[in-house]
Amino acid sequence: MKMNQFFMAAGCAAMLSPVFAGGDGWTSDFAAAKKQAADEKKSLLVDFTGSDWCGWCIKLNEEVFQHDPFKEGVKDKFVLVELDYPRDKSKLSDETKAQNEELRKEYAVQGYPTILLMDEKGRPFARTGYQAGGPENYVKHLDELLAARTKRDEAFAAAEKAEGTEKAKALVAALDAMGLDDAVVSAQYGDVVAAIKEADPEDESGFIKKIESNKKFADFEDSLNALARENKHEDALALTEKAINSGDFEGDNLQQATMIKGMICAQMGDFDAALAALDAAKEVDPDSELASRVDTFKDRINQMKAAKEADKEESE
CATH class of the missing domain: 1.25.40.10 (Tetratricopeptide repeat domain)
Structure with a gap:
């Protein structure tokens, strides 16, 4: 390859490679991120962001995500996913834009930044956003939220030992403790909702009606x-x-x-x-x-x- 052709190819590759607001270590491929999380036994940290217009998103990147204490603090716990909704649509491929819009609807995201912590199946267990205090404080905050996954799993396991209405109420309590939007619960925890219906056919808990x-x-x-x-x-x-x-x-x-x-x-x-x-x-x-x-x-x-x-x- 001639030298000028080499530089042209390298330039095209650079333009096609996604540039993440938070720097290296992030991906925009949600399906691949879930697979990586499953393989590495990690959780997902999914950042719904507006990288070129959302002031709080930009602050979160500049104050937290771009710093080494954050990167070091999360590398063994999370797969990092950036789902961007920029004003400059040329930043994203058509496939990424379609994926991001589908995920925005699926997870009922209405404001930015929205940070969802998810398991390897894409089921959220905690929600947050911008937090002041820098990268160390944010990592501590995430560690506290990460405990919600353990509590969720323990609550689900305990509920399985109960029967009837008591089982239903225990499952409802486990879902409520995560503070998720009902649309997200219905979409991501359909198996749990089905178990509640089966355990409480008269809907004494009122959960199904809600x-x-x-x-x-x-x-x-x-x-x-x-x-x-x-x-x-x-x-x-x-x-x-x-x-x-x-x-x-x-x-x-x-x-x-x-x-x-x-x-x-x-x-x-x-x-x-x-x-x-x-x-x-x-x-x-x-x-x-x-x-x-x-x-x-x-x-x-x-x-x-x-x-x-x-x-x-x-x-x-």
Whole structure:
């Protein structure tokens, strides 16, 4: 090979090789990472990041991931996976972009950075994000979270020794202790959910009802977001009212849906309906964190209503 051809080939190879924000030691191949974790008996540390726009992601890389104490502290415990969602899409291959988007949905990731610790099967057992204090502190934090895997496995093993409702409640407690999104639990712990159903066919624990309700709410949100992108406010309002009246939702889900109705009505300029919906949302659970924000929303809507009435009077 001629010298200029050699440098051209080397340059192309460099451009095609992924550059990881955290430096060397990371991979973007999720399937390969799971296999490596299984072979080396390690856990996965999966970083969902926006490398060229997310301020906290950049801080996490600069303050923690790029430093030797972090690399040394995790090398024997974790396989490191970076799933990037950059604004500059040219940084990623089409295959990587498709993989990352699928995994973002599968693991219900809504903010960045999201750090999920997973076993070799890709089942999360802990969730975190940016932590101040530098690499040593972060490694200590990860070690504490890593203990959640041992507790999970011990809890599952103990539950297997129980029967009926007691077994179901023990499995539910093990899942709840991890603090994972219900959509992630359904997707990644389907065998455990099935075991709960079998052990508690009457659903005395209420777990299955909660899981199914949250799944329906997630589907409702997906449909609502699709309508919002097309500015179909009337269709969005009809969908929301149908969801509220379906009887499928209660508690937090019902409160959220009713509050969403108020926001849609406000966008449509029906401020009285918006205020009535917010009052109804607050009544669902007056002591909830969401209810504590209702008065702020109502103040804003009343301001919008007053401005509209003032404009009307001026035009007349």
